[in-house]
Amino acid sequence: MINSQEASAALMEIESLSRLVRQSVFYRHASTMLILWGVATFIGYLLSFFAPAAAPVIWSVVIVAGVICAIIIGGLNKKRQGVSTFDARATAAFIAFVAFGCLWSMVFGTMTIRQIAAFWTTYFMLPYVMTGFWFGRVFVVIGMSVIALTLLGYFLAGPWFTLWMAVVNGGGLLLGGLWMRRS
Amino acid sequence: MAELDDIIHQPLRLKIMAALNVLHPAQGLDFPRLKKLTGATDGNLGAHIETLAKAGYVSVEKAFVGKKPQTTVTATATGRAAFARHVATLREIIAAAEGK
Numbered sequence: 001m002i003n004s005q006e007a008s009a010a011l012m013e014i015e016s017l018s019r020l021v022r023q024s025v026f027y028r029h030a031s032t033m034l035i036l037w038g039v040a041t042f043i044g045y046l047l048s049f050f051a052p053a054a055a056p057v058i059w060s061v062v063i064v065a066g067v068i069c070a071i072i073i074g075g076l077n078k079k080r081q082g083v084s085t086f087d088a089r090a091t092a093a094f095i096a097f098v099a100f101g102c103l104w105s106m107v108f109g110t111m112t113i114r115q116i117a118a119f120w121t122t123y124f125m126l127p128y129v130m131t132g133f134w135f136g137r138v139f140v141v142i143g144m145s146v147i148a149l150t151l152l153g154y155f156l157a158g159p160w161f162t163l164w165m166a167v168v169n170g171g172g173l174l175l176g177g178l179w180m181r182r183s
Numbered sequence: 184m185a186e187l188d189d190i191i192h193q194p195l196r197l198k199i200m201a202a203l204n205v206l207h208p209a210q211g212l213d214f215p216r217l218k219k220l221t222g223a224t225d226g227n228l229g230a231h232i233e234t235l236a237k238a239g240y241v242s243v244e245k246a247f248v249g250k251k252p253q254t255t256v257t258a259t260a261t262g263r264a265a266f267a268r269h270v271a272t273l274r275e276i277i278a279a280a281e282g283k
Contacts, residue, residue, distance in 0.1 A: 002187065004280030007273040013194075014201040014270065020220055021205040021212075 026135050027180045032073055034142075034177030040066040042170025045117075049162040055113065067094065097127070114161055118154045121169050122147045142176040188269040190238045195223055195231045200266045203241060203258035211244070211257030232256055240265055 002010075044062040048055040071091065101123050105116055125143040132139030146169055153164035191200050198221040202212060212220070218228050235241040240262030244255045258266070 002192075002276065004277045007276040007280075010192075010197060011270070011273050011277070013197065017198055017201040017220065018205045021202045024216070024220065025206065025210075 023136055027138070029077065030135075030139075031177040031180035033070060034173050034180065036069055036073065036177075037066060038170050038172070038174030038177055040069075040170075041173060042166050045162050045166035045170060049166065052113070052162070063098070067091070114154065117162065117165055118150055121150045121165065125150075138176070138180060142172065146172045185268060185272045185275070187272050188265050190234065190240065191266060191269045193231070193234075195221060195227065196235055197269075198223075199228075199231060199235060199256070200240065200258065200262060200269075203256065204263055204266050206258070208258075208260070208263070211242075211255040214254040214256070217256060235262065238262075238265075 040062050044059055047058045051058070074090070101120060105111055105119050109119075111119060125147045128139045128143035129147075132141075132143060149168040149172065150165065153161050153168060157164040191197055199217065202217060202220050206212070214228070217223075217232075218225065221228065223231070232241060232243060236243050238261075239259060242257050242259050244257070246253055246255070
């Protein structure tokens with residue numbers, strides 16, 4: 001039989017490893033979503049740069065396609081591993097989040113296209129930063145970096161802002177997702 | 184007081200069981216991930232997984248992902264129950280020392 005110090009050390013080891021595994025599993029699932037939205041955002045901004053007049057249609061298609069892909073990935077994860085990453089609650093939360101953004105950026109707000117692009121990017125990064133306080137500093141780093149680079153582009157990128165956003169926002173999410181997959 | 188589980192009590196096997204126990208019952212960890220999480224070497228990890236598998240505490244599934252062989256280790260219901268008992272015993276030891 002072991003003494004209480006050894007028992008305490010064993011429990012701490014279990015707790016520490018459990019935390020590590022939870023974080024690792026969360027990172028793995030989240031990285032898929034980051035890669036998905038990174039690609040979607042990159043395509044959205046790239047197409048908007050070349051066809052600015054069609055931007056509203058492009059973004060509507062990108063968001064709907066992204067949500068459908070996220071639901072499919074969630075369903076596949078549930079089938080394979082018994083764990084859902086995009087269930088009904090996540091869908092409802094996403095819809096509420098987007099609806100709130102639409103309300104203030106399109107209904108009440110009078111923003112320019114440039115301001116809308118900056119608003120949506122920084123708005124979407126907000127939950128990343130907040131999630132990071134609970135699930136891992138990497139989300140805080142990704143969120144804050146994209147917000148900072150968005151503001152930098154907003155003030156300094158001039159007519160290249162949309163292209164800047166394709167690289168910064170789309171590329172940032174993509175790289176973040178790939179990094180998390182490796183960790 | 185219940186006895187500690189000798190199979191689980193070994194430090195690396197405790198780590199393996201702790202890692203697998205966090206997951207959903209249908210979910211397992213592949214060998215490289217388990218190796219990274221536990222900080223074990225290939226040979227050591229393989230030997231201890233075999234001990235746990237012989238006790239019926241984990242199941243080992245070997246498959247090919249593309250052309251690469253992949254070994255996935257999953258905690259069984261027996262393993263989860265044994266791990267829960269082991270943790271409860273550890274808590275009892277601490278409580279007994281504190282005079283609770």
